[in-house]
Amino acid sequence: MVKTLADELFERGYEVTVYYFDDLKGINFKCPTKRISYLSSEPFRNNDIIHSHSFRPDIYNLVRGVFFRKPKISTAHCYVYQDFAMFYGKIVSVVFGSLWIQIWRRFRMVVQLTDDMEKYYRSYLRSDRMCVIHNAKFVDRFEPEITETEKAVLDGWSARNLSVLGISAKLIPRKGIDQVIRALPSLPGFAALVLGDGQEAENLRDLARLGGVEDRVLWGGFRENSYRFLKYVDISVLPSFSEGFPLALLEAIYFEKPIVCSGIPTHRSIFTEEEVGFFELGDIQDLVRAIEKTYARRKVIRARMKELSIKYSLDAMTESYLKLYRACL
Structure with missing residues (x-):
């Protein structure tokens, strides 16, 4: 979803840069990309809006962005307590799920992917700090590489x-x-x-x-x-x-x-x-x-x-x- 949105915005003439911590593993963006560390402030100095995805980028967006008055946006891609419990167990779910919720509470907006997800987070986040935007994806019609x-x-x-x-x-x-x-x-x-x-x-x-x-x-x-x-x-x-x-x-x-x-x-x-x-x-x-x-x-x-x-x-x-x-x- 991140690649799809970034590529489409770039194609429309908007200035977009994708910053990342870990190797992109062959993912190619149409827009500029740059690997950064947690100490970097470049995203906040060079952009008007910081839109982060996933746990570590959201932490970075909050902590490093404290010195910059830039709107912070995140997209929730999961049901935090439910999914953390399934992958890592109940204790991890409570600890890190609660931490993530606290981070989101300090964001200008948290995008939910479905009406059900928005309903799920009503108990944790303010309704005026949430909105629903469905995912989309670019697909081509090329033939598959088949053996x-x-x-x-x-x-x-x-x-x-x-x-x-x-x-x-x-x-x-x-x-x-x-x-x-x-x-x-x-x-x-x-x-x-x-x-x-x-x-x-x-x-x-x-x-x-x-x-x-x-x-x-x-x-x-x-x-x-x-x-x-x-x-x-x-x-x-x-x-x-x-x-x-x-x-x-x-x-x-x-x-x-x-x-x-x-x-x-x-x-x-x-x-x-x-x-x-x-x-x-x-x-x-x-x-x-x-x-x-x-x-x-x-x-x-x-x-x-x-x-x-x-x-x-x-x-x-x-x-x-x-x-x-x-x-x-």
């Missing part, structure tokens, strides 16, 4: 008339991908294309072998611009236990792909029952039902995706942030 082995598998599925479930995510417990693997034995007409890597990779492969569906799962690993593989997908599946605003949802919308997702508050604040197939977390048969029902309604759903692509467009997100920046000056 001969992968193409052979996909062609084989096509010859068997298998419909493809697409998953693009970090392979970690929070993403709930095991639910899709567990559902496949009850979905003989479907296969799964899984893009991503992470700590659960080997466990998921073992689960596919034990379930007898190894021949119906293609593990593509991490791919840059994984959305390009949506051309091979019939239904995009997001079985997460927790999300801020999943970019995979946006990608599916832009490519007009039917979506099946867990019925968590984030997803339900973005979609209605008529637009996607919801299922209850942990209920594999409900997931099977949602996939079958969504596939049967795929033509109707695709028409709705065209409308959603306008609502969650890059232009809509950029204009919302520009309006916020102007209001803060």
